[in-house]
Amino acid sequence: MSKRRTDNDTESGTATPLDRFGFLKQEHAISPDRFSKARTTASSTDHDREERKVRKWRKMIGVGGSDWKHYVRRKPNVVKRRIRKGIPDCLRGLVWQLISGSRDLLLMNPGVYEQLVIYETSASELDIIRDISRTFPSHVFFQKRHGPGQRSLYNVLKAYSVYDRDVGYVQGMGFIAGLLLLYMSEEDAFWLLVALLKGAVHAPMEGLYHAGLPLVQQYLFQLESLVKELIPKLGEHFTQEMINPSMYASQWFITVFSYSFPFPLALRIWDVFLSEGVKIVFKVGLALLKYCQDELVKLPFEKLIHALKTFPEDAMNPDTLLPLAYPIKVSKRLEELKVDYEKTIAKPVQP
Incomplete structure (x- = not known):
């Protein structure tokens, strides 16, 4: 099990203040440490x-x-x-591998990752190199150009693009692979990515990255319907202002909240996501919209778009948001809406 990457070294070699997860403090709009008691004030009872x-x-x-x-x-x-x-942070990497089924994939495929990295070539290599620096740029592990973090991220993404040439590489994959690399080795991260996209435990998610993003389109269709059904006042306001989920929720699904959400919240969501599947993404999204709806329904289009990408700090507290998300029932309705969506896309285009 790999140690979480929080080494306090930057490209210049100068020590830089980091939060407890390894992000540069001055670059965080919302510091992860704001969501928990500071270590200096934590009581012995908490410890x-x-x-x-x-x-x-x-x-x-x-x-x-x-x-x-x-x-x-x-x-x-x-x-x-x-x-x-919440999984204890010191055990998170191992537990993620266990609940995702990736540990079994690793044991069944000895030497495969090394083969993909060393001996195979990928048509996506230049695209991966171009995007590497955009992945968690404020995290110390990925900051150094051509440093160990960026090399590991390149290797994992290149290996997957060879392993599944139909999917290849799509930009959003970098944030998922990057998140995994903060908690495990390259090979472990690769097989967890395989487990997710190929469906070792839950439904395959490779459709998030196929041409045209077909699974993203399905999820957005389902989310729009759920908003109208479960938060009707907000759903009506979205309709009036011509707001659709593609304007604010695509990254929720493509990166499973790892792109722009505060890191402590993203980690807690990932704990549940790997265990229970994609329904937690819908639950969290709905809980967040419901929590903020009183303010959102007052806003016109331009301000609404901004608000849907910059939620207030209290709404992003995992201890506030997740207890609101867990009770939301979506499983049965998601299956019904999936059928509705498939009927919609199967309809012949009218001349």
């Missing part, structure tokens, strides 16, 4: 509580994940509840 949490998780996982599957079979509701409360 003890976190230590107990880690011990529970270690017991649940076993050495190197040896007890995980057995525990999940015996106590699935306990596992679900603990994941929703």
Whole structure:
């Protein structure tokens, strides 16, 4: 299991103030540390509580994940509840691999990643190189040009573009691969990317990156319907102002909130996303819109577009937003809306 990448070294070699996740503090619009007590003021009770949490998780996982599957079979509701409360950061990389099915893929495919990186060539190599510096540019691990972070990110994206030449490389993949690399090795990150896009546990998500982004279009159709049904006042305002989800929610799905959301919130969403699937993206999006609807319904088009990309800090607190998201029921309706969407795109175009 790789250590989370928070080394305090920059290209110039000068120590720079970092938050607890490795981002440069002065470049954060909303500091992750704002969402939790500062370490200097944390009480011994808080520390003890976190230590107990880690011990529970270690017991649940076993050495190197040896007890995980057995525990999940015996106590699935306990596992679900603990994941929703947040995976301990020191164990996050390993647990993500276990709940995504990527650890099994790695063990079944020894040497494959090395083959893809070293001996294969990709038509997407220049595109990947061009985009590398745009991925988490304020994180110390990815800041140095041609440094270890950028090299690792290039290797993972290149390997996937060879592994699945139909998908190849699409820009949004960089944020997903980058997030994974902060918690695990290159090879582990690669197989987790494979597990997600090929559907090792949940429905395949490769359609997010196929030509025309077909799965994104489906998700946006479903989200628009859910907003109208569950937040009707806001849905009506969106219709009046000619706002559709493609104007604000595409990146929610393409990067699973890793592009522009505060890092602590993105991590907590990813904990649940890897365990429960894409429905958490809908739940979080709906909870966020509902939380902010009283302000959003007052805004005209231009201000509304801005507000939908810059949500207030209190709305982005994971301890505020996620408890609002979890109770939202969407699974059955998502299946129904998927059928509706497939009927819509199957209709012949009228001459």
